[in-house]
Amino acid sequence: MNPWERYVVPNLIACACGTKPIMKQREKVVPKAEGRVLELGCGSGTNFAMYDASKVEHLYALEPSPGMLVKARREAGALGFGNHIEFLETGAEAIPLEDNSVDTAVITFVLCTIPDWRAALAETRRVLKPEGRILFSEHGLAPDESVAKWQRRIEPVWKPLAGGCHLTxxxxxxxxxxxxRLEEAETMYLPSTPKVAGFVSWGAARAA
Structure with a gap:
């Protein structure tokens, strides 16, 4: 890992993922998590304060970046529930949990950066209980071709600067x-955000 990826990218992502429009998106889904919860890509712990402690039995916070984990552990300690979070320092492509062991998976603004999203979602499906669900809020490919065109043009430059983030x-x-299968899925362009990075989808998903 080069110095840019280790020291600069975590701070850039933590800042970008904590903007007011994105925080409002997180607030739409994170408080609904319940039972044994797995958060993919917890980053700097941005979601931690949004969990409803009365609903969450245990939180597995998965994050492959050492720099992000330093921030996440600090955030957990500041909130006073560091001992109630189990950190998993690994990528989502190989989740170190048993089959059918998770009630809720929380995925917020991370699918854009996971190198092998197919493996990550296959692993998420494996660890979810049959009645479990994913709560998600993500940005991605815009439906308007005029925006999508620029997303495709910018992405090759954007990815290395933004920790591997895909726009498309x-x-x-x-x-x-x-x-x-998607449940309650909604979409919009985030306010005060460039459209190339601001088309978001949120809702819930269950195994079909």
Whole structure:
């Protein structure tokens, strides 16, 4: 890992993922998590304060970046529930949990950066209980060709600067191709955000 990826990218992503429009998106889904919860790509712990402690039995916070984990552990400690979070320092392509062991998976603004999203969603499906669900909020490919055109043009430059973030992943297609059905799915362009990075989808998904 080069110095840019280790020291600069975590701070850039933490800042970008904590903007007001994105925080409002997180607030739409994270408080609904319940039972044994797995968060893919917890980053700097941005979602931690949004969990409803009365609903969450245990939180597995998965994150492959050492730099992000430093921030996440600090955030958990500041909130006073560091001992109630189990950190998994690994990628989502190989989740170190048993089959059918998770009630809720939380995926917020991380599918864009996971190198092998197919493996990650297959693993998420494996660890979810049959009645479990994914709560998600993600940005991705815009439906308007004029915006999508610029997303495709910018992405090759954007990715290395933004920690591998893809602008052109079709969020709905990722879930359906991985054997999930969408529930309560909604979309919009985020306010005060460039359209190339601001088309978001959110809702819930269950195994089909």
């Amino acid at each position: 992943r079709d969020v709905a297609a990722l879930f359906t191709e991985s054997g999930f």
